[in-house]
Amino acid sequence: MAAQMTLLLVCILTSSIYVTIMGLTYDEQQELDRIKELPGQPQVSFSQFSGYVKVNEDHGRALFYWLTEATSNPEKKPLTLWLNGGPGCSSVAYGASEEIGPFRINKTASSLYLNKYSWNGEANILFLESPAGVGFSYTNTSSDLKDSGDKRTAQDAIIFLIRWMSRFPQYKYRDFYLSGESYAGHYIPQLALKIVEYNKGASHPIINLKGILVGNAVTDNYYDSLGTISYWWSHSIISDTTYKSILKSCNFSSENSSEKCDAAVNYAMTHEFGNIDQYSIYTPSCTASTANNTMKSLRLKNSLIRRRISGYDPCTENYAEKYYNRPDVQKAMHANSTGIPYKWTACSDVLIRNWKDSDVSMLPTYKKLIDAGLRIWVFSGDTDSIVPVTATRFSLNHLNLKIKTKWYPWYVGGQVGGWTELYKGLTFATVRGAGHEVPLLQPQRALVLFQSFLAGKALPKS
Known part of the structure; x- marks a missing residue:
């Protein structure tokens, strides 16, 4: 722990040295990162910034960010970092462009239109492409792409935050939240714990983390696997025979998959x-010729599949890949400034195939975060069969938390938005009719959930 604290304190020093070396004040650096206007963008009143923050000089790793400030009173609104999962998928492609960001991309990728349910009405939203190798984030050391994992991702992310807040000191002591989905069910609790440990080593919190909000989150290998198979069967996706075959053939407690289990799945x-x-x-599924991305992304993992998020228009992922490969878009966003030798993609297959370390369970981490007093909300779209609601419920049940408010339906616009239960230390909510990307399928319900989370209030009962 002492060594870790020393490393992080060094990061603070190097971040300030980095600004000095650049020869720029933070105001000047912010202006360099300011987005004047994106190609095809409708007129907006809020400010946007994007660019790179180096997180490792020796390997040449740099992470790409995109900040969309709040639409009103940004100086009074909290800061929320959004991460997508994969591992290896872009928060610019998904979170920013088809979920919670202010813009949507049209089918021809020629222009943008406004998302009236954007979360930057409530907070300043910081999208991060993480780890290096995702989207515009890069490394000058090619071996980094073949040995990424949970630990390095969390370490690079906290270095990013320290250095980014040196560039944007107006956010340094702002109320701060982490949010995201899917494999960010690992990224977010791990980064939150890094921040908690880091703050213990300072005379006051350098990063004013208040809480985390995670959706359709990869949580525990055993319970996630069992819950996924149960969802498939209970929603009539697989037969009784196949359900029994998988349960008989697969040992969800083992990190190694058997041939019989692989064959059954x-x-x-x-x-x-x-x-x-x-x-x-x-x-509906995407009928475009590139829509097979979904099946290509499936990877057997612990007898099941490597979790990856896919687009829903259902073809919006394709629009993003067209738009963010446009040279004029990259120039406007200060992206690809080093001339990355490959196209921008929504997900990196190299990272997905070569992920080296992954915690078996996030439940022990959740217990530490609960003890730290953070606000913790976990939500689940109930039409997702990749990280389904049953998987999340099986996992959270084994935290053995005391119930504060029993299960009840919550409402948006007179309709049931989902169901929720409040525990001592954690709130769980479902979102009715939403898939893996909850804000894409049910944007209004997702926004109400985000508003309630920020306010620290239970979801509306009527």
Whole structure:
């Protein structure tokens, strides 16, 4: 722990040295990062900034960020960092462009239009492409792309935050929240714990973390796997025979997959799933020729699949890849300034294939964060078959938390938005009719959930 604190304190020093070396004040650096206007963007009143923050000089790792300030009174609104998962998928592609960001991309990728349910009406939103190798974030050491993992991702992320807040000191003591989805179910609790430990080593909190909000989160290998198979069967995606075969063949407690288990799961996906969007089982799947990204992304992991998020328009991922590969867009965003030798993609297959360390369970980390007094909300879209609501409920049940407010329906616009239960130290909520990307499928319900989270208030009962 002492060594870790020393490293982090060094990071503070090097961040200030870095600004000095650059020969720029933070005001000047912010102006260099200011986005004047994105190609095809409608007129807006809020400020935007984007650019790079170096997190490792020896390896040449730098992370790309995009800040969309609040639409009103940004100086009084909290700061929220959004992360997408994968591991290896871009928060610019998903969080910013089809979920909680202020803009949506049209089908021709020629222009943007406004998202009336954007979360930057409530907070300043900071999107981070993490780890290096995702989206515009890069490394000059190619081996980094083949040995990424949870630990380095968390370490680079906290270095990013320290250095970014040196560049944007107006946010240094602002109320701060972490949010995201999918494999960010690892990123967010791990980064939160890093921040908690870091703050213990200072005379006052350098990063004023107040809480975390995670959706359809990869949480615990055993309970996630068991809950996923249960969801498939209970939602009639697989047959009774296949359900029994998977339960008989798969040892969800083992980190190694057996041939029989792989065969049973592969049979289900190949012969029984059909052409559905597994991330939103009741909505149409993309019929474009590139729509096979969904099936390509499936990777067996702990007898099941490597979690990756996919787009829903359902083809919006394709629009993002067209838009962010435009040279004029990259210039406007100060992106790809080093001439990355590959196209910007929504997800990095190299990172997905070569992820080296992944915690078996995040439940011990949640217990530490609860003890630290953070506000913790976990939500789940109930039409997602990749990290389904059953998986999350199985995992959270084994925290054995005391119930404060029993299960009840919450409402938006006179309709049930989902169901929720409040525990001592954690709030769980479902979002009715939402898939893996909750803010995309149910944007108004997601916004109400975010508003309630920031306010620290229970979801509305009527």
